[in-house]
Amino acid sequence: MDQIIVTGNGPLNGQIPIAGAKNACLTLMPATLLSEEPLTLTNAPRLSDIRTMTLLLQSLGAEVQALQEGQVLAMSSHDLTSQRADYDIVRKMRASILVLGPLLARFGHAEVSLPGGCAIGARPVDLHLKALEAMGAELDLRDGYVHAKAPAGGLRGGLVDFPFVSVGATENALMAATLAKGTTVLKNAAREPEIVDLARCLQKMGAQIDGEGTSEITIQGVDRLGGATHRVVTDRIELGTYMLAPAICGGEVECLGGTIDLVSAFCEKLDEAGIHVEETPNGVKVARRNGRVSAVDVTTEPFPGFPTDLQAQMMALLCTAEGTSVLEEKIFENRFMHAPELIRMGAQIDVQGGHATVTGVDRLRGAPVMATDLRASVSLILAGLAAEGDTVVSRVYHLDRGYEHVVRKLSGVGARIERVKEQ
Structure with missing residues (x-):
């Protein structure tokens, strides 16, 4: 088993x-099941989840x-x-439910x-199943499997x-509704960029979708x-x-290919902490202003709020901030x-x-740690x-599930980091 050493x-x-978005690519890949014709994805990340x-x-x-x-x-x-x-296969990754x-x-x-x-809370699939039931599906959970059957004539609009907002359930319902008979309306739908990316790919395949990026999406089956060719966001x-x-x-550091609109709530917190962020023709440039960063309070929320998937990394920053920060996790328990x-x-x-209440210290000390x-x-890196x-x-x-070439990317900007075999 490998370890990463950071100095x-x-x-x-x-x-x-x-890279291209892992969570978008994992949603776009099952869309191929909706058609007999080829689907080609470009800008795909090279990750174990893929x-x-x-x-x-x-x-x-x-x-x-x-x-x-692999791109x-x-x-x-x-x-x-x-x-x-x-x-x-399915046990290895929650996104597998998106083939349903x-x-x-x-x-x-x-x-x-x-x-x-990941072991970060229950994250039940109930909302996925209820969405499909609203389209007429008959569902039976037995022996650890979801046995699903559409009514005669196929799924129907509903x-x-x-x-509550669920990204995965919105994605599953959105894909299913593209081939359902009639009109389906998704209310309190997720608004994440990955949802918009999926909708645009499906539209290229011929789906009739309106309202992506808002809390109400309408799909005419x-x-x-x-088929289609689509670039992953x-x-x-x-x-x-x-x-x-x-x-x-x-x-x-300039992050190539990035745009502020993808992480606007996150950028607001960086600005509050004393971090300068600006968009460039090629991406997003980030620099710390003079002195220690300032403590800020963070609450995770569905998009466009602060992403739960950046909470751990933000905590690492706030560990050395001046003052006390409070992070509230409202999306997943055990995170x-x-x-x-x-x-x-x-x-x-x-x-x-x-x-989590974080009181900043002047300096962290290197130690053996374990990723959960x-x-x-x-965040530990x-x-x-x-x-x-x-x-x-x-x-x-x-790490390999969500980040490609971490060592290469960080060492390329001057970090002392290496990947070694565990002794």
Whole structure:
């Protein structure tokens, strides 16, 4: 098993290219199941989660080829052999549930294992199932699988009113509704850029969708969808993560391919903390203003609010801020598991339920730490950039699910970081 060793060594300067969005790509890939014609995705990130989704689609009989060193995914579902997504693959990643809606809409039946993924709370699939039921689906949960069946004639349009915002459920319902008979309205729908990206890809395939990016999306079902070529949107979480690198240890870094509108609420908090952010013709440039950063309070919310997927990284920054910050996690429970590891590095953090109070210290100290989930893993690396001595991060397989070439990208702007085999 690999480890990453980070040695704090002062300011970072240069450029970091930002990849296509993992969460968008994982949603776009199942869209191939909706059509017999090819779907090609460009700007695809090269991550273990993408490989897992590739294996899942291939297990259903889809053709998936990774071209141009994995940055282009050429897919075709013209000759599927199965509508059953097995536990052995699905258990590795929660996004696997996104094959349910497309399979059900196109074939009228599907069997999908209940998913796995990071241990950051229950994240139930109830809203996915209720959305499909609103389109007439008959669902039976038994033996760890969702057995889904559409009514005679296929899914039909319906009203889906989500009791709370769910990105995954919005995505599943959106895909299923494209082939349903009649009109489907999704109320209290997620507004994330990944939802907009999915809608635009589906529109290229012939779907009739209005309202993407708002809380109410209307889909007029069509008889069939065609093929398309679509560029995956920039990864706003990777963007925010690398924007924090110069914020934590000084210097000036330009994140290539990024735009402020993807992370506007996050940028507002950086400005409040004393970090200068400006958009350039090629991306987003970040530099820390003079002195220590200032403490800020952060509450995670659905888009366009502060992203839960940047909460752990923001905590790493606030560990060395001047003053006391309060972070409130309103999206997922159990998402402060990185706090004990940061405490090992000298941070002062008190977690009470969904609140974490962080009192900034002058300097963190390098220590052996362990990643508990994807975003926690990169927060520890960021903390290591600002720490005295070596920080050794174990269980970095979490990192490979969401960040490509972390060592290469950070060392390219001057960080002392290496990946080694665990002794």
